Amino acid sequence: MYAQMVESEASNDDPDKLAEFQARIDADIKIEPKDWMPQAYRKTLIRQIGQHAHSEIVGQLPEGNWITRAPTLERKAILLAKVQDEAGHGLYLYCAAETLGVSRDEITEMLLDGRMKYSSIFNYPTLNWADIGAVGWLVDGAAIMNQVPLQRTSFGPYSRAMIRICKEESFHQRQGYDAIRKMAEGTPEQRKMAQDAMNRLWYPSLMMFGPSDKDSVHSAQSMAWKIKINTNDELRQKFVDQTVPQAEYLGLTIPDPDLRWNEERGHYDYTDPDWSEFFDVIKGNGPCNVDRLAARNKAWDDGKWVRDGLLAHARKKQAGNLAAE
């Protein structure tokens, strides 16, 4: 869900090949990098995996924001390990994208100059320590909803990356819930922090699933290709249903006065996020868009001499080895 609003491309490939390709997907046979695939499938996947990877990397920033202020040594280690995992997940996904013919540097540049997007959620700030709990619980919780089915996605390298990610991700949501529980059961100030985090992060978490199905124009093709498994609204509902009892257990109030159980539907009714806010954030006007991109650009620019220096040394060494032979 780190891939919101991924536009899928129209295909104008040979209909026979397309039919054969679709038949493989329908039979749950994985597509591997060297297999024939429609250009549109390739392009859409690059966009989706890229956006997913960028989200992991930009997602390091709001959580990394608290590593140096974590309140205990154990919390610091847990948070650092978790944010490090996000870097790892970004890495796995970039590698999956590379099998489609776009190098990591190329795709990174597309993030840095704004040609590619990342999930809207990471343009919100983390303002108190309970946000770290809330991010793990709500944001990772929402991400997992999407990532678990994506393990079955049709493109082999993407599917394998997701399997590895899901395996590692399993501790993220639990550590988040554990951290916010400690706050919810703590002093009045800590409870206040927990509720404040809930108030700010609830709707941005719901937005992670992307716009409502009736406004989501690109889903059908992606679902046929099995690079999107569930619709946005399906996943959002599932997330709400799962999260409400967890919030109740903590004694936290979800900031939606109309939230209630609907016996007939067997689901919670909830108020949709303010979609105008969502589109603002996507357009670059979220609270942190500018800072997030600036931070990524700074790391990339500042790191250039390091990347160049280590490569230059490796080439010298290689030349020396060849000369010695």
Add this chain to the structure above:
Amino acid sequence: MNTEWPLWEIFIRGQHGMSHRHVGSLHAPDAEMAIKNARDVYTRRNEGVSIWVVEANNISASSPSDKGPLYEPSESKVYRHPTFFDIPDEVGAM
């Protein structure tokens, strides 16, 4: 000149006695750093006892259209599989 670090494919032996398995890829300036990076990236949860790295450029892969000729002939050689043979129960485990 291309300034991007080369891509390496990483193979890890998870336990003693097992064979190396492909676990993913990463970038590194040379083989030594690729091994170190692999240790940091792919064994964060105690996953490995031995690491191989191969520069992705140096891997030759069969092409998907060869799939038939390469693999199908073995499908007919069912006698290579132990379950092909019926052994009487009285003989015991074999």
Add this chain to the structure above:
Amino acid sequence: MNHDEAFQQFLLRMGDNTLILGHRVSEWCGHAPVLEEDIALANTALDLIGQTQMWLGLAGEVKGGKSADDLAFLRDAWDFRNVLLVEVPNGDFGRTLMRQFLFDAWHSIMLGRLMTSSDDRVAAIAAKASKEVTYHLERSGDTVVGLGDGTEESHARMQEALDYLWPYVGEMFISDEVDTTIVAAGIAPNPTDLRDEYYALVERILTLATLTIPESRFAHKGGRDGRMHTEHLGHLLTQMQWLQRAYPGASW
């Protein structure tokens, strides 16, 4: 100085070094030059935080009954016993890695000796930490060589880093009465005795890195005994200790 007092000071020196350096390295998370380095730096920081829990845990056990967290989050700058080297700001990636290398070289030699400490608890911590630090040293050493002998720019930056950090190296080898007491009890080696091995190691790597070791042997000091830290430590603690200070008694 009585034994417990000296023993605790020694443990604080070990634990504060890893605490402060681990904190510094963790500042890189999400900002490193390339993902692989980001992940590797986080591993180093995680190892150091883990070692901190062991050293400070033992320090609290030996005397005063404080937890590792109490010691990390509720002491003021003058009670910290880390060497100045680990508290200087990260600077660029080159300075961070040079600092790491200069510390790792000392750390690996020190831990090697501590594995035969007369105190079993110290020996056990050293045995675990030593495995981690052997790798830290390999990695930071390789990176220092790679960048020193890389491009013109990377070479210049590494030389600059070395020039800046070199005056902080000497403090690791100054002995005082804490050391005298500890050495007599067979708990730890005399810092002075590590010097030759250290300089031999560092010289070998820095030569491969085509870098020039500054001639001056001048050493800033004041961290190991807490007499005079740098201005940087206070800022680091302000950030690190903020939650514990602002909400005393809360549990996290």
